[in-house]
Amino acid sequence: xxxxSHPILDxxxxxxxxxxxxxxxxxxxxVGDTIASALHALGIKQLSMSIKRxxxxxxxxxxxxxxxxxxxxxxxxxxKTCITLLEEGMKVMLQTNLGELNAK
Amino acid sequence: MMLKVTGVAEANQIKTRFPPLDYLIKPKAIxxxxxxxxxxxxxxSCPFQAIHIGVDIxxxxxxxVELCTGCGICVHSCPGLAIMxxxxxxxxxxxxxxxxxxxxxxxxxxxxxINRSGKLIGKAIIEKVINTKKQDQTLIIQVLVDKxxxxxxxxxxxxxx
Amino acid sequence: xxxxxxxxxxxxxxxLTAAIIAAEAGQSSLIIDRNRNLGGQLxxxxxxxxxxxxxxxxxRGINIANKLIEEARKxxxxxxxxxxxxxxxxxxxVVTILKKDKPxxxxxxxxxxxxxxxxxxSEKVLTFENNDLPGIFGxxxxxxxxxxxxxxxxxxxxxVGSGNIGLIVSYQLMQAGVNVIAVIEAAPxxxxxxxxxxxxxxxxxxxxxxxxxxxxxxxxxVTSISTxxxxxxxxxxxxxxxxxxxxxxxxxxxxxxxxxxxxxVGCKMKYIPQLGGLVPIIDYNHMTxxxxxYACGDVVGIEEATSAIVEGYxxxxxxxxxxxxxxxxxxxxxxxxxxxxxxxxxxxxGEKIRAGLLRMEER
Numbered sequence: 001x002x003x004x005s006h007p008i009l010d011x012x013x014x015x016x017x018x019x020x021x022x023x024x025x026x027x028x029x030x031v032g033d034t035i036a037s038a039l040h041a042l043g044i045k046q047l048s049m050s051i052k053r054x055x056x057x058x059x060x061x062x063x064x065x066x067x068x069x070x071x072x073x074x075x076x077x078x079x080k081t082c083i084t085l086l087e088e089g090m091k092v093m094l095q096t097n098l099g100e101l102n103a104k
Numbered sequence: 105m106m107l108k109v110t111g112v113a114e115a116n117q118i119k120t121r122f123p124p125l126d127y128l129i130k131p132k133a134i135x136x137x138x139x140x141x142x143x144x145x146x147x148x149s150c151p152f153q154a155i156h157i158g159v160d161i162x163x164x165x166x167x168x169v170e171l172c173t174g175c176g177i178c179v180h181s182c183p184g185l186a187i188m189x190x191x192x193x194x195x196x197x198x199x200x201x202x203x204x205x206x207x208x209x210x211x212x213x214x215x216x217x218i219n220r221s222g223k224l225i226g227k228a229i230i231e232k233v234i235n236t237k238k239q240d241q242t243l244i245i246q247v248l249v250d251k252x253x254x255x256x257x258x259x260x261x262x263x264x265x
Numbered sequence: 266x267x268x269x270x271x272x273x274x275x276x277x278x279x280x281l282t283a284a285i286i287a288a289e290a291g292q293s294s295l296i297i298d299r300n301r302n303l304g305g306q307l308x309x310x311x312x313x314x315x316x317x318x319x320x321x322x323x324x325r326g327i328n329i330a331n332k333l334i335e336e337a338r339k340x341x342x343x344x345x346x347x348x349x350x351x352x353x354x355x356x357x358x359v360v361t362i363l364k365k366d367k368p369x370x371x372x373x374x375x376x377x378x379x380x381x382x383x384x385x386x387s388e389k390v391l392t393f394e395n396n397d398l399p400g401i402f403g404x405x406x407x408x409x410x411x412x413x414x415x416x417x418x419x420x421x422x423x424x425v426g427s428g429n430i431g432l433i434v435s436y437q438l439m440q441a442g443v444n445v446i447a448v449i450e451a452a453p454x455x456x457x458x459x460x461x462x463x464x465x466x467x468x469x470x471x472x473x474x475x476x477x478x479x480x481x482x483x484x485x486x487v488t489s490i491s492t493x494x495x496x497x498x499x500x501x502x503x504x505x506x507x508x509x510x511x512x513x514x515x516x517x518x519x520x521x522x523x524x525x526x527x528x529x530v531g532c533k534m535k536y537i538p539q540l541g542g543l544v545p546i547i548d549y550n551h552m553t554x555x556x557x558x559y560a561c562g563d564v565v566g567i568e569e570a571t572s573a574i575v576e577g578y579x580x581x582x583x584x585x586x587x588x589x590x591x592x593x594x595x596x597x598x599x600x601x602x603x604x605x606x607x608x609x610x611x612x613x614x615g616e617k618i619r620a621g622l623l624r625m626e627e628r
Contacts, residue, residue, distance in 0.1 A: 001417040001443050007204050008311045011415040034625070037414035039398045041134045044515075045399035045486040058399025062406030063298065065387040065523070082406075083300070108454040111462030111472045138458050140612045141315060148318025161317050162612030181323050183313035184460025205440060223470030240325060242313070259467045 001041050030049040034093055035081035036062065036069050047071050049083060053100040071095050107138055112220045118255055123169045131174025131191035131198065137167050137184065144159070149181035174198045176234070178240040188258070196248040198231070201259055203243040209233060215260040217249050226253050228260045267375045269295045271589055274351045275383035277305020278563025278570050281333040283578030283584065288342040290585035290592035295375070296343060296627075297362060303337065304330035305385055306405065307570060309412040311440075313431055315458075316571040319607060326570060327412075331579050333574075339378040349373075354380070354530040356555055373493035374571065379557040379584050382527055383577065386520035386541060386563040391425060394480040396516075400487035404434045411441045419513025423490060424448040425478050429457035429569075431517030432465060439468055439513075446509055449478065449487040449492055451499065451575035460612070479506065479513070487514055524562045539621030546625055551580040552587075559584055566608075567622055575605045585590060591597050 003011050015030040015057025021097050022039060036047065046056040049070050050104050059069035064083040073079040077099025081092070107113050113136060121134050135146065135155070140162040145167055147157040154171035155178060159164050174189045179202050181187075189200035207228045209215055217228040234247035249257050271287060271300040273280045276298035282293045290367055299413045310326020311526045321329050327382065346364060353361035358377045362368040372522050388403035390396065402418055403412075409414045422443055426436045435445045448465060453475050458527035462472055479491045479501070492506035521542035532545045535626065545553045545560050552559050561576040579602045592598060609620050 001419075003411065003415045003417055005206055006415075007206050007440050009412060009415070033414060036409060037416050040418065041416045043413075045343075047399070050397070055397060055453075056399050057397060058486065059389070059402065060406060061388050061403050062409040063387075066403075084570060085301075107459050107463075109474055111455055111459060111466040113316055113459075113463065136463070141460075141614055142317070142609045142612055143315040143322060146324035149323065158610065159608075182460075183323055184458060185464055186460045198543065206442075218467060220466060222464065222467050230423045238584075240313075240328070244272055246540045261468070 001043055001061050003051075018086050018088050019090060020086060022086070022092045023094055029086045033086040033088050035073065035090065036081075037082075037083070037098065039087050041090075046094070051098055054096065070099075072099065109131050110115065110118050115255065118220075119260075122255065125192060127169050128190055128192035131176075131189045131200070133167055133174065133176075133178050134167055134190050135167055135178070135182075135186050136186045136188075137164050137182075140164060141250065143183065145181045145183065146178040146187060149177050150179060151175065174200070176180060176244050179244055180239040186241070190254070192251070192254070193248075195251060195255070197251055197254050199228075199249055199257060200234075200244050200246050203245045203260070208243065209245055209260065214264045215247070216262050217247075217253060217257050218259045218261050219256045220258050222261075225256050226250055227264050228257070266358075267344065268562055269293075269375050270376040270586060271295065272297060272375055272379075273383060274354075274533045275305065275562070275564075276300075276303035276337075276345065276347075277383060277385050277387060277573065278307055278333065279385075279573040280305070280328070280381065280383035281337050282384065282574050283561060283581035284343045285333065285340065286578050286581035286592065286598075287335050287585040287590070288340045290582065290590045290595075291342070292343070292585035292590040293342040294586055295346065296337065297346045297349045297351055297360070299348065299616050301347055303334045303345065303347070303565075307333075307613065309405075309408045310570070311412050311437060313319060314571060316569070316609065317383075317605065319536070320449070320571060329570070329574075342628040344567065350527060353438055354382075354526045355609060356530050356558055361518060365460060373384065377557075380586055381580055382524075382545075382586055383562045383566055383573075383580075384526060384564045386522050386567055388516070389519045391516050391518050393478050395483070395487075396481060398481050398483050398487045398612065400483070401481060401483065401514045401516065402514060404430050404515045407513070407515050408434050411443075413620065417441060417443050418515075419448055420444060421511050422515055423478075423492075423509050423511050423620045424515045424517060426450065426515075426517030426519075427452075427455045427457060427460060427462065427472060427474070428519065431515070432457045432461035432513060435470060436461065436464055436468075439470070442449060445470050446511065447473055449476040451495055453476040453497070467563060477501075477510070481514065487511060490514060491567045494572045520563065520567045522567065524560075524564050527558075527560060527564070530562075535625060537566070537621045537624045539617045539624065542592040544625070550583040551576065552583070559586065566618060568618055571594065572606060575609070578602050579606075587596035591615070
């Protein structure tokens with residue numbers, strides 16, 4: 001789901017691939033991606049589940065305002081994946097609960 | 105139905121933006137700006153001062169057909185892509201239209217001629233593809249269409265099959 | 266505790282122009298922005314801007330952002346903190362900030378003499394059944410995914426809302442190779458500029474007024490929606506349901522000011538629907554009821570980026586003067602920019618903002 005050519009913007013630049021895991025499966029993105037944009041490029045839209053009813057949830061605003069995109073990243077819960085840059089080796093998990101303070 | 109409900113200008117509205125046919129022997133701008141919005145780059149970009157808006161930039165632009173040379177600078181200057189240039193040749197109409205999509209048409213190709221409702225109405229022969237730095241990615245495509253499409257043609261979409 | 270004369274919260278168009286013109290007057294400033302890059306929402310606007318030829322008209326939003334950012338970075342009087350989120354504002358003009366300092370954040374306190382709040386706005390949501398399904402995005406989110414990250418939000422989309430944002434983003438989706446099936450609009454007429462609507466009709470995109478979204482369907486993401494027609498009283502008309510197969514939905518139903526930091530510091534606020542929500546009451550100098558605390562841009566009322574730019578210039582001029590640095594052309598520039606705003610707001614599309622501003626002046 002990547003845009004390779006665009007009439008106004010230039011997306012042709014070569015970017016370095018970054019490997020990370022999503023729910024323990026190895027996936028990839030590119031330098032410059034956020035966690036959310038990398039997942040969406042792979043067609044993954046569900047990022048978490050609602051706390052009580054376990055409804056699938058995804059991002060809404062993509063700029064850090066609405067908190068819909070929270071995921072567990074490297075064991076830290078409630079990470080705003082729409083504004084967090086993707087890094088090599090990140091462990092990204094679907095968040096299904098509230099998350100704990102100082103869980104580690 | 106009205107422009108504010110459909111997004112498509114009505115036939116009588118469209119005709120008001122065309123000069124009398126004998127004027128179109130030379131290329132002229134057809135400015136389809138039907139609303140008062142605060143905007144004037146067509147006027148400020150015209151090197152011949154042929155487009156008048158005035159101090160109140162909400163006014164719709166008025167073309168001075170005598171001064172207009174059909175150069176097409178207004179075509180890529182209009183943020184609403186609402187301007188094209190038309191010229192009546194012996195057996196065809198030559199249009200210059202703004203274009204911001206991929207793939208870019210190639211000279212000599214025949215593309216679908218499209219009307220304001222997005223419907224296929226005939227063929228458009230690609231004559232020129234103009235892309236200067238000043239245009240900042242808004243291409244000008246020069247096409248030839250059949251004469252009877254004068255008031256219907258507005259854009260191109262895809263190769264004619 | 267750090268000390269700065271002028272702190273500008275938000276490095277979008279309003280914050281940038283305020284800093285730039287204050288610097289022209291000899292006034293230094295610190296721009297604090299929570300993003301990696303400045304430019305606010307301009308960085309995803311790939312379309313040419315309207316407005317006056319003297320003020321950025323026909324320039325693409327992304328290029329306006331680049332111009333302003335370059336000007337700000339060049340100035341020795343403008344200090345910029347990126348990835349720094351303002352978390353508190355106090356009436357003694359102390360600003361508290363969480364500044365990124367990998368792997369954690371540093372908690373900083375800045376004592377300012379004057380503050381400009383230019384925090385912009387955020388997207389509204391729409392209530393309908395299953396509106397929380399993944400794949401239902403705000404229109405701005407779709408713009409961000411496409412134009413900033415080069416990612417398609419889906420392949421077949423319905424746009425909800427025909428204001429300028431809905432119309433422009435639909436066009437940009439088509440440019441990115443995404444199929445926009447239809448734009449639906451609850452009101453009986455198209456909300457934004459008809460030139461935008463006409464561009465979509467040329468692409469054979471249906472524009473359907475008096476239509477709203479009823480329900481979204483899907484298991485782990487949206488796969489279809491139902492729409493329904495509305496009568497003049499905005500009631501659903503039975504039997505007019507229509508179904509669309511989609512893999513994403515864009516909600517473009519307006520923005521609301523991000524004004525909570527002003528509520529926090531005790532600014533007098535007012536809920537004005539025409540301006541988008543809760544706004545600070547400001548005077549003609551853009552100052553709130555707290556001396557030295559100013560606000561400009563979408564946070565004081567949802568308008569176009571061009572208005573935010575002009576308001577930024579006005580506010581920067583006034584704050585610099587408040588701090589004792591009057592711009593050499595203060596009078597001419599104040600008149601010029603107030604005039605610009607008046608013209609931008611004087612046409613039929615300015616009706617809403619004019620009504621909103623009148624409400625602000627009411628006691």
